[in-house]
Each structure stands twice: as structure tokens, then as C-alpha cells.
Amino acid sequence: MQVVELAAQEHFSPAKFQKVNIFDSPRMFCDIYCFEPGQSQTPHAHEGADKIYYVLEGKGTFSVGAEERELGPGLAVLCPPGEDHGVTNTSGQRLVVLVFMAPHP
Numbered sequence: 853m854q855v856v857e858l859a860a861q862e863h864f865s866p867a868k869f870q871k872v873n874i875f876d877s878p879r880m881f882c883d884i885y886c887f888e889p890g891q892s893q894t895p896h897a898h899e900g901a902d903k904i905y906y907v908l909e910g911k912g913t914f915s916v917g918a919e920e921r922e923l924g925p926g927l928a929v930l931c932p933p934g935e936d937h938g939v940t941n942t943s944g945q946r947l948v949v950l951v952f953m954a955p956h957p
Contacts, residue, residue: 858908862886862948869893869941871951880954887912887941887949895938903931903953905939910947913940 856874861884863870869891875882885893887910895915905914906928913922917935922942931937941947 858884858948858950864888864946869939874950877956879956880952881956882953883951884908885939885947885949885951887939887947889941889944889946892940893938895936897934897936898931898953898957900933901953901955901957902933903937903951905929905931905937906950906952908948908950910941910945911943912947912949913942914938915940 861872861874863872864886866888869885869887872884874884907923907925909925911922911924913920914929916929916931916937923929939949
């Protein structure tokens with residue numbers, strides 16, 4: 853059984869947000885994204901794959917398609933295939949997001 857303590861995997865960089873792989877298979881991946889204040893993920897889309905963002909710590913602005921919303925700990929958002937999506941840490945604190953995507957791109 854693979855067990856991971858997510859908080860121990862967090863990694864931040866002043867240069868850009870960090871993607872830390874937690875689990876990976878040919879069918880899916882699960883990462884944590886670690887954002888310093890002001891850092892963002894450029895909106896992009898994945899054809900044929902669903903993505904879920906789940907906020908672990910902090911607050912950020914999440915965009916999916918034409919919608920934008922600030923989310924905090926315990927909230928999740930679905931990014932359907934082909935929809936532009938992205939994240940911006942608009943708070944003054946660090947933002948940590950659990951990310952799950954299937955099928956693996």
C-alpha cells in the first residue's frame with residue numbers, strides 16, 4: 853500500500869508554482885500544486901481528461917471556462933475535458949491544491 857503524508861511533500865519556489873507528483877499511473881495522476889502569493893497557473897485545457905482541484909491550504913481564484921471563483925480549504929472544483937482552467941493565488945498566504953486528473957494525458 854502506498855501512503856503519502858501530503859504536508860511533507862509540499863515544495864515552494866519564489867520563481868514559479870511547484871507541481872509535486874504524489875501518485876502516477878497510466879490511467880491517472882495525482883499531484884499537489886504549491887503556490888506562493890501572486891503565483892498562477894496559466895489557463896489551459898486538456899482534451900479527453902477530467903481534472904479536479906481540491907484546496908488543502910490557503911485561498912485562490914480558480915477559473916473554469918468563463919467562470920471564476922475564490923475557493924478555500926475543503927472546496928473542490930471540476931474542470932471538464934476541453935474547458936480552459938487555471939489557478940491564481942490571490943491571497944497573501946501560500947496556497948496548496950490537490951490535483952487529480954484522469955485519464956492520464
